[in-house]
Amino acid sequence: MSGKSSAIGKGDRLILVDGSSFVFRAFFQSMNQDAKYNYRSDGLPTGALRMFCVKLWQFIREGAAGVKPTHLAIVLDKSEGSFRREIYPEYKGHRPDAPEDLKRQMPLMRDAVRAFGLIPVELERYEADDLIAAYAREAAAAGAEVVIVSADKDLMQLVGPHVRFYDFESGIKGKNGYRPERNLDVEGVIERWGVPPEKIADVLALTGDTSDNVPGVPGIGPKTAVQLLEQFGDLETLLERAGEIRQPKRRETLIENADKARLSRKLVLLDEKAPVPVPLADLTLAEIDAQKLIAFFKAMEFTTITKRVATEYDIDLNAVEADPELARGGDSAGESGAAGEVGLAEGDPQASPERLVKQRREEAQGLKIDREAYECLRDRDSLDKWIADAREAGIVALDTETDSLSAHSAELVGISLGLPDGRACYIPLQHRGGSDLFDETGLVKGQIPLDDALAALKPLLEEPGTLKIGHNFKYDWLVLARYGIETAPVDDTMLISYVLDAGRGGHGMDDLAERHLGHTTIKFAEVAGSGKKAVSFDRVGIEEATSYAAEDADVTMRLWRVLQPRLAAEAKMSVYQTLERPLVPVIACMERRGIKVDRQILSRLSSDFAQTLTRLEEEIQEDAGERFSVSSPRQIGEILFGKLGLPGGKKTPSGQWATPASALEELAEQGHPLPAKILEWRQQAKLKSTYSDALPNYMDEKGRVHTSFSLAATTTGRLSSSEPNLQNIPVRTPAGRKIRAAFVPEKGMKLISADYSQIELRILAHIADIPQLRKAFADGIDIHAATASEMFDIPLAEMTSEYRRRAKTINFGIIYGISAFGLANRLGIGREEAGAYIKQYFERFPGIRDYMEETKTYCREYGYVSTIFGRACHYPAIRAGNANERMAVERQAINAPIQGSAADIIRRAMIRMEDALSGSKLHAQMLLQVHDELIFEVPEDEVDQTIPLITRIMREAPHPALTLKVPLEVEARAADNWDEAH
DNA sequence: TTCTAAGCG
DNA sequence: GGTTGCCGCTTAGAAT
Known part of the structure; x- marks a missing residue:
């Protein structure tokens, strides 16, 4: 395109794009799209690049801020070290790293620019801002119109009669619906800053700029800065005559920090004299080589924008081949040359994922x-x-x-x-x-x-x-x-396998x-x-x-x-990239932190349990009339159902007497003292052996316990926890809660527990689209009472706890793939009655029966079911010949989308949590996940700010991929131990 | 190693 | 026509 060079002048229109801020904006916009558009089939993130190309295409064809360009430049930062670092080493010092997915696609940005037939403009030792300043001045002086596209407020300095500043909207809206400025002229700048563009550097010299680590003068904010500049005219005059300032404190800091202010001004002032590496004349827009652009887009696997270009230029899409050479990443040999090639079929740019x-x-x-x-x-x-x-x-x-x-x-x-x-x-x-x-x-x-x-x-x-x-x-x-x-x-083959083959x-x-x-x-x-x-x-x-x-x-x-x-071939890229891959460092950090456990509490509990156990054991053996091992279910069975001849005994699959808690409870209700004592013994023994005795062995020197979460252990997408399992710490009985109370925060900290309320029922209401349940959730009505009211025709105001309890059991039963027998057992009622309940339930909520039938049919046909985020759970045994086994698998298939969707939602929340917390400058640390609950350790004085943030992230976790038809509710509480926080 | 029971969501 | 039976996990202890 340099062949068509002509000097810029009146009537010409130049768009100057601040490449790095542009690509940042593009990245966050891409994050609002479904993840499947943001990754190439080899896993390379390409979302920012795609948005970048879409916007660039739009600027070239339609212009920006109402200006259709004759000239256009994408200006980039060549390297970290600009001349500003030389005068102030801390400049842009503690900037957080760009997101991993963005970093990976950066090298390809230059390729994208070239594919459009443009020259990436960059220069060693200078920032993109300086080059933009130089171009803007030169073009404006020549009488051309200039639009600067950037999100960086520093560039507003350059606005003038012929220069506008344009920031296209960020994908992420800030607090209070804040939106970045866009399309500013001189008037707009004065409105935004209180001073004209040429004074912005003076303002920033006084206020400093935290994002670039520019020091400024301590204690001077934007308001004061503007007022001082109004009074004294400009920074130099202000600093020279600082002695005249009335307020003693302000006077002193200004005198004391005059040099700092001067240094700051040097840092923020743009260098209009920067030697531009590409002459303005060479930035003339030439006709796009559409073949080449499409070849690049195809190599990136963009679809919509590719079609748009093909339509515009009337090109047959199929006639153009992807050209991986155009998307090599980096411009010279040795510089991460492979980023654009990873995983592509060697020498076969046309390879379909299936091939x-x-x-x-x-x-x-x-x-x-x-x-x-x-x-x-x-x-x-x-x-x-x-x-x-x-x-x-x-x-x-x-x-x-x-x-x-x-x-x-x-x-x-x-x-x-x-x-x-x-x-x-x-x-x-x-x-x-x-x-x-x-x-x-x-x-x-x-x-x-x-x-x-x-x-x-x-x-x-x-x-x-x-x-x-x-x-x-x-x-x-x-x-x-x-x-x-x-x-x-990192890519993890275990997680890739999990996404593709869970259940296989x-x-x-x-x-x-x-x-x-x-x-x-x-x-x-x-x-x-x-x-x-x-x-x-x-x-x-x-x-x-x-x-x-x-x-x-x-x-x-x-x-x-x-x-x-x-x-890519099985459409699981989004699941892998959004629900699995980013979770690895999140979980790793949680495990590394561990949670503090009070050793003394546990050791006291162990002695208490030991005492109770001895006492119970004696009583039990006396009642039984012989010495035997209470911990042996077989011996218990022989005593109860053999020796004592108690009624209603059932056998386990292996032929011995079964003595589960439910059977012992039934016997206890009939007035037999022995089973009640055995139940009590078992509970205490469990608490002692699994918790109070075992947990101390897992404590490190700081008294913290580090579990191991497995990301690929379940069929549904849930995590599991082991060594020790911290997802089954007792909570249902008073004795058990004493164990839970031994989980404590560090001094000066609190534990916060935040849990989703009724998340599985909400998901069921969403998936099966049940009007009454949706309404009850939307209105914040007790869901079990609402179910009971619907089922038993009792007005809510007259609901009894017994009917509510039955409805609750039925609701859970539904999630688990209900059967009349199971429900009868749970409710302690006859099978006919239970069957009638189920019938009534399905009559009132026919959508749920439809969901169950459709899910079974789907699973039989395809061998798997899916969560609302597309995670697949495979059930090859759904076609099993054995009716019992098949029915069991059917219940699993009914349950999996519900349990799995809930698991996906909390995964999304966890992945976003760390950034959300650190972004709000909060120091809360996520310690544990218990399926629908997250546990944090939080500095005491940050609790009030942290709770709303955690709650919001959890509630909004399905967005933007999905909007549920029911609201999600989260309950969070802070306390000095896990029991009280829960 | 397998079975049974019990802890959690 | 009898049987079995509500989803997902991990751990401990006995029995094999």
Whole structure:
């Protein structure tokens, strides 16, 4: 386009786009769209880029702020270090990092600009703002009209008779419906700032600018600054005559901070003299090369904008091929060249997701895994070579080996890497034994010093341009985080498998290798031994460790190549990108924090329980007339139903007497003292063994307990918690709540518990679209009472607790896939009566019967059901021949969309929570999730601000993807222990 | 390792 | 025509 150059002049119109703020805006706008539009089929985030292109296309064709351009420039920041850093090192100092997904698509922005036939304008040592200033002045001086497109208020300095400032609306609305300024002329600037554009730098010099870390003068805000400038004319005059200021305090700070103000002005003042790297004349808009633009869009997998361009230029879409070369990311060799290529079918730009899936599967089955070829890296040179290769590939599988199973305390023993070409290596770091020679520190010889290796690996593991692949990466993330490495971006093959195949089998690496690669992995026990002979991994010989560890990385990479393409092909990209991937660091941080437990409380409880147990045991044995083990259900059964001949005994599937609580309760109601005592004993024994005795063993030196949440353990999308399970801490009985009360905040802090009220019933009302339930929820009426009123024809005002209780049981039964038998059992009524209830329920709420029937039919046909966010839960056994089994699976299928949708909602809330809190400068920390409840630890003086924020994030969690037909309600409370907070 | 019971949502 | 039976988890202890 430089061939058509002509100098700018009167009648010309120039749009100057502040590239980085533009792409930021674009990113947040893209976040308001369904996630499926924001990722390419290889998982690369492209949402910001898509919005960027849509807007750029719009500016070129239609103009911005009512100005249709003859010239246009996208101006970028070349690097972090501008000349402002040289005069003030703290400039833009503590800026939060851009979101991970945005960072990954940044390199492609220049490609997008070029695809439009434009030149990305950037210059070393200068910020985009300075170049925009220089262009704006030059163009305005020549008589052209200028529009500056930016979200950065600093650029409002440049507004003048021929220069406007334009900010297109951010996708995210702030508090009080705040919207950024847009389309400002000189009048608009004066209205916004109280001063004309040329004085903005003076204002900022006084007030400072927190976002850029410009100091300013302490205690001077915008109001005072404007007033002072009105009084004295400009900053220099003000500073010279500061002695004349009446207010003593203000006078002193201004005199004292005069230099700071001058420095601040230098920082905020834009450098109009910046040497522009591209002459204005070369910014003339030429006709777009639509073929090239479409080829780029196709490589990015944009659809709507691609069609729009094709229509505009009357081009046959199918005749244009995607050109991955146009979307390489970065402009020179060596700079994260792979960001635009990751996962694309090699040399086949037309590969459809389905073909790619097939190709990868065949490839995986054809490629033999060769353990002999794994490398063991024992010196820096070979490690550096591997790091370079990983960088070149843009993708690397990663696995850590440690000396214990707990990610919170394990020491790093080694790291393995795997590449897409099937190469894999192991880097031993802290092996201490086996048959290898070791030195005086106990470390086996021939290992790269840990610090050296980590220093070399850290940039690779943290850089946005190289995708890391892990399996159950939360573990590795936690281990590496303790060595100061925050790995990103990461794909997790366990989570990809979970999204694709929940319900179809395990998601452990061994399972997946068998299933997808037909490969049997070396088992951990084979190298480390099992039972008494088991050793920790640092005692495993390095050669053996290499085949085991490198294989893990190798298999992980191969699994990724097989599974990842299925995300796009099976329309599961959104689920993976919005509900799974971002949750890994969130959960990891929660686990790392742990929750404090009061050891004394537990130890006292243990003694209390022990005492009660002894007493009960004696009474029980006396009543039974013999000594036996109360903890043995079989012996209990033999005593109650055999020896004492109590009525109504049932057998378990294995033929022994069944003694569940419900059976014992029934006997107790009939007046038998023994079953009641056994029940009591069992409760106390459970509380003692599982909680008061066991929990202290999990406490760290600070008295905190770190559970492990599993993200891929359930069929429905719920999390699970283990070692210890903190999702089943007692709450239903007074004795149990004493355990819960042992969970406490740190001094000066409170615990906040926030839980969704009736979330599953609300989801049922939404999915099945039940008018009465929707109305009851909308009106905030007690839902069980409303159900009872509808079912039993009793006005709400006359509702009795008994009818409400029955309705409540029925409501729960419905969620679980009700049966007359089950309901009868629960309510202690006859089967006929229970059947009549169900019949009546379905007559009043026919939509629920429809939902149940449709769900069963759907599941039978497709083998899976889905949550409202598209998570699939597979039930292959739905076609089982056995009627009982089939009915059981049908109930699961009915329940899964309800339970799973609730799980999705709280996942969304959790993912947003951290940013929302830190964005509001609050220090609350999320500690636990218990399915519909989140537990936080919060500084006492922030409780009042934190509760509304948490509540809002949880209530609004389905947005913007979905708007439920019922409101979500959240109850939150702060207290000094978990029992009181709940 | 499997079964039974009990803790939670 | 008898049987079984309400969803999702983890842990402890006994029995195998």
